[in-house]
Amino acid sequence: MADTEFGNKLGTSGLAFLPLYKQVEKHVTQLIVEQRWKPGDMLPSEFQLASEFGVSQGTVRKALNTLTDEKVLTRKQGLGTFVAEHTGMPALYRFFPLVADNHSPELPISEVLSLTIEPANKSIAKELDVKAKTKVVVLKRRRTLNGEYCLLEDIYLPYSAFTGIENEPEIPHTLYHFYQTNFNLTVHKTEDKIKAILADEADADLLAIEHGSPLLMFTRSTKSLNDQIIEYRITRCRSDHYHYLVNFD
Amino acid sequence: MADTEFGNKLGTSGLAFLPLYKQVEKHVTQLIVEQRWKPGDMLPSEFQLASEFGVSQGTVRKALNTLTDEKVLTRKQGLGTFVAEHTGMPALYRFFPLVADNHSPELPISEVLSLTIEPANKSIAKELDVKAKTKVVVLKRRRTLNGEYCLLEDIYLPYSAFTGIENEPEIPHTLYHFYQTNFNLTVHKTEDKIKAILADEADADLLAIEHGSPLLMFTRSTKSLNDQIIEYRITRCRSDHYHYLVNFD
Known part of the structure; x- marks a missing residue:
């Protein structure tokens, strides 16, 4: 069952650090962000999902309950569980904070400007918590929202965790899911x-x-389930038509 | 018992909207932010706190457990509960996001530049969800971190919820606690x-x-426990020596 409908089973490396149902929750969220499941789509049964993900049905149920509470999913009595159709689904965009003024959150499309493997300079090495001159992947991207260039990203990855990335046929728009499916690294x-x-x-x-x-310039440090820094990213973005959205509660 | 050691009992207006222990948790957090309890101080017993706050001992225990998990408090076997002595206590600063580069979070001091009561213009009325020309409080402040002016705030409050604020002898640095003690409004x-x-x-x-x-300019909309907008704030701040910190997980 290596090649399931969903591309992968859940990674097992971080089980001790995040409850299993939380991992299922994040994974389902990613699948929706990726638009593998679209608003209005019915999800497979809990039984099917449990078997796809390699976890118990109770774990799937717990994850789906949370996502239903968060209004990412909706339950229809006697029918099943569906991807919610309303637009502002904050849980889906928790990692992507830039929103067009007077618009609902949306994921921008990405264009890879360059991908190189380089020795880390001192500052990047420090941010990635590796020794200077360690091999790092440098990925530069430009992203577009509503037909306008909105942001630039310089993304640094420790090559040891992303070996072979230069041979990937395509770098998809949503990197976190790609890290999960192709390198077994879950952003935590x-x-x-x-x-x-x-x-x-x-x-x-x-x-x-x-x-x-x-x-706006934001520097982002990203950790995987086992608390390793797996990405350092420097983003510069316009904010004349966009804002960075933060909710505290 | 109107005038307790802590200045007030918990407001009761929002009980239906936030579990009681969560309110206790926020209140204790505020008392620490206010430095009424300092790092290393021992807290009163659960029995005393329950009586001060007018809630059950079980509710106090639940709140203190959460704060202990968040490392805001520490338990010492056989001694009691203490305010944690380490510095970076993110839970305490969840509403104040500006951090000096290479420093721990700290609350800036505030200087009131002006306090006036005015009819709301259209844009402010919209943000506060009141009719245009409704009376609003306009409070302008300048705040200082490490001896340097770091930010300016224009704060708008619906006068009906803050009647009499112009007669307060002093507007303290940390407004949210002031809203709670003097106007029975808890920031949620x-x-x-x-x-x-x-x-x-x-x-x-x-x-x-x-x-x-x-x-950096950030506009903040603040809601009380019953989901009413109680404050709209426009902040402009330097970011040459400071950054706005956001954690997602």
């Missing part, structure tokens, strides 16, 4: 540090804005 | 929308920075 936590900066010439050109325009 | 949720802007002349002067410097 991220920390963003946000600053305001002025666009330098290179960024201004790539975003088709004026040199010196104000940009 | 906030939503920040963050953008990057260029400092205008007035803000640049007040912050003692150059006109045109990049600033």
Whole structure:
């Protein structure tokens, strides 16, 4: 059952760190973010899901209950469980905080500008918690929302955890799911540090804005289930038509 | 028992919306943020706290357990419950996201620039969900971290919920606790929308920075336990020595 409908079983490396039902919850969320299941779609039965994911039916039920509470899913009596059809589903976008003003959250499309393998400089090595000159993957992307270039990303990955990434036929838009399916790394936590900066010439050109325009810059440190830093990302984004959304409660 | 050691009993208006132990948890957190209880201090017994707050001992225990899990408190066998002495206590700062680079979270001191009662303009009325020209409190503050002006706040409050605020002898630094003790309004949720802007002349002067410097601007909508908007706040802050910190998990 290596090749299931969902592309993979749940990774088992982090079981001790996150309850199994929480992992199922995150995985189902990713599948919806990826649009493998679309709003209005009926989910497979709990029995089927349990067998796909290699967990008990009770675990699947617990995960689906939470997602129903969060209004990501809806239950229809006697019919089954469906992907909710309303739009603002914050749980789905918990890792992607940029929202177009007066719009619902949406995932931007991505364009890979370059992918190289390089020795880490001191600052990147420190952020990734590896030794200087360790091999890292450097992935540069430009992302588009509503037909407008909105952000640039420099993404740094420890090569040892992503060996072979340069041979992948395609780098998909939503990296976290790709990390999970192709490298068995599940994103567990991220920390963003946000600053305001002025666009330098290179960024201004790539975003088709004026040199010196104000940009949000956020640096993100991402940890997997076993608390390893698996990605460091420097994002610069326009905020004239977008905002970074944070909810505290 | 109107005037207890802690200044107030818990408000009862929102009981239906947030479990009682969660309210106790928030209240204890506020008392620590306010430094009424300092790192290393021993808390009163559960029995005393229950009587102070007017709740059951089981409710107090549940709240303290959560705060112990979050490492805000520590239990010492046979001695009692203490305010944790380590520094980075994220739970305490969940509503204040600005952190000095390479420092632990800290609450900035505040200086009131002005407090006026005005009819709301259209945009503020919309944000506060009241009719245009409704009376609102406009409070302007400047805040300082590590001896440096770091941010400016324009705070808008519906006057009907804050009647008499203009006669308060003092507006304390930490407003949320003040709202709770003096107006029986408990902050439950906030939503920040963050953008990057260029400092205008007035803000640049007040912050003692150059006109045109990049600033983070965040607009915050704050809801009380019964889901009413009780505050709208526009913050402009430097980010050359500070960052806005966000954790997702």
